[in-house]
Amino acid sequence: xxxxxxxxxxxCAEGRAANLPCNHSTISGNEYVYxxxxxxxxxxxxxxxxxxxxxxxxxxxxxxxxxxxxxxxxLPHATLRDTAVYxxxxxxQTLTGTASKLTFGTGTRLQVTL
Amino acid sequence: KAGVTQTPRYLIKTRGQQxxxxxxxxxxxxxxxxxxxxxxxxxxxxxxxxxxxQRNKGNFPGRFSGRQFSNSRSEMNVSTxxxxxxALYLCASSLGDRVAGYTFGSGTRLxxx
Numbered sequence: 001x002x003x004x005x006x007x008x009x010x011x012c013a014e015g016r017a018a019n020l021p022c023n024h025s026t027i028s029g030n031e032y033v034y035x036x037x038x039x040x041x042x043x044x045x046x047x048x049x050x051x052x053x054x055x056x057x058x059x060x061x062x063x064x065x066x067x068x069x070x071x072x073x074x075l076p077h078a079t080l081r082d083t084a085v086y087x088x089x090x091x092x093q094t095l096t097g098t099a100s101k102l103t104f105g106t107g108t109r110l111q112v113t114l
Numbered sequence: 115k116a117g118v119t120q121t122p123r124y125l126i127k128t129r130g131q132q133x134x135x136x137x138x139x140x141x142x143x144x145x146x147x148x149x150x151x152x153x154x155x156x157x158x159x160x161x162x163x164x165x166x167x168q169r170n171k172g173n174f175p176g177r178f179s180g181r182q183f184s185n186s187r188s189e190m191n192v193s194t195x196x197x198x199x200x201a202l203y204l205c206a207s208s209l210g211d212r213v214a215g216y217t218f219g220s221g222t223r224l225x226x227x
Contacts, residue, residue: 034215043118043204043218044157087157101147101170102206102216104157 004088009109012082018075020108022088025069031092033064034102035073037084037110044087044104047073078112085109116140118207118219126225132193135222139186139207146188147216148180151202160203163188164210195226 005023012018024033032051036044048055048062050071055062061074075082087107119138127133139146147170148160159172163182180190186207192199202223206216 041202043206043220044216046215046217049215101159101162101172102149102157103159104149106156 004090004105006086006088006105006108008106009111011111011113012075012078014079014112014114015077018078018082018110018112020073020075020086020088020110021070022073023070024088024090027068027090028092031090033062033068033071034089034091035060035062036087036089036102036104037082038087038107039081039084047086049091078110080112080114083110083112118205118217120203120205120219120222122222123220124223124225126227127195129195129197129226131195132191133195133224134189134191135203135205135224137188137190137205137207137219139188139205140217143207143209143217144186145208145210146182146186147206147208148188148190149204149206150174151204151221152200157204160190192224197226200224200226 032049034049035047038044048057048060050062050064064071085107087104089102121136145164147162149157150160151157160174161168161180162170166182177193182188202221204218204221206218208216
């Protein structure tokens with residue numbers, strides 16, 4: 001699986017957009033980009049994933065660059081409850097189509113403040 | 115709908131003992147994965163089961179094993195516990211197809227003394 005690079009920490013004011021970057025310059029054509037977050041002492045929570053196109057759901061938006069070498073997770077209106085560690089993961093699919101493991105890096109610790 | 119259920123939530127064991135952790139996936143999910151989380155190593159993949167077959171395995175010693183039952187429930191076993199096995203053990207379930215996201219349980223916190 002391709003390796004990802006994320007800043008270790010970021011701050012964001014409540015109500016503002018939080019933009020979390022991720023670099024995955026060695027991503028392969030069949031690898032998806034996934035984002036998870038982990039709030040202290042809980043299991044990771046799935047946020048969003050994408051292959052090439054930008055994606056949006058009720059939690060966040062995912063912007064993937066045209067060359068797919070980097071992406072940005074956007075939380076449009078961050079709240080205190082969004083304080084967590086955010087993991088960007090690229091996930092390979094085998095030729096048989098079976099799902100592969102998730103390889104977690106160290107993630108970005110997002111602190112949302114008043 | 116019910117989420118991923120892991121039991122027990124907390125466990126204290128003595129070095130040398132063995133332990134079995136249980137995971138009940140979301141109904142309809144056929145894939146169950148296990149992860150170990152420690153402060154030093156972060157989240158590390160242990161193994162994944164799909165339809166009772168192990169189809170992916172991480173880089174852990176043979177003391178770590180697992181299985182999946184016909185109802186998709188899964189157990190993982192750690193034999194001859196070491197102090198370094200103290201960790202949060204997380205189970206995640208998914209539909210098991212190419213792009214399905216994983217839903218994680220709250221984990222079992224194992225302390226080896």
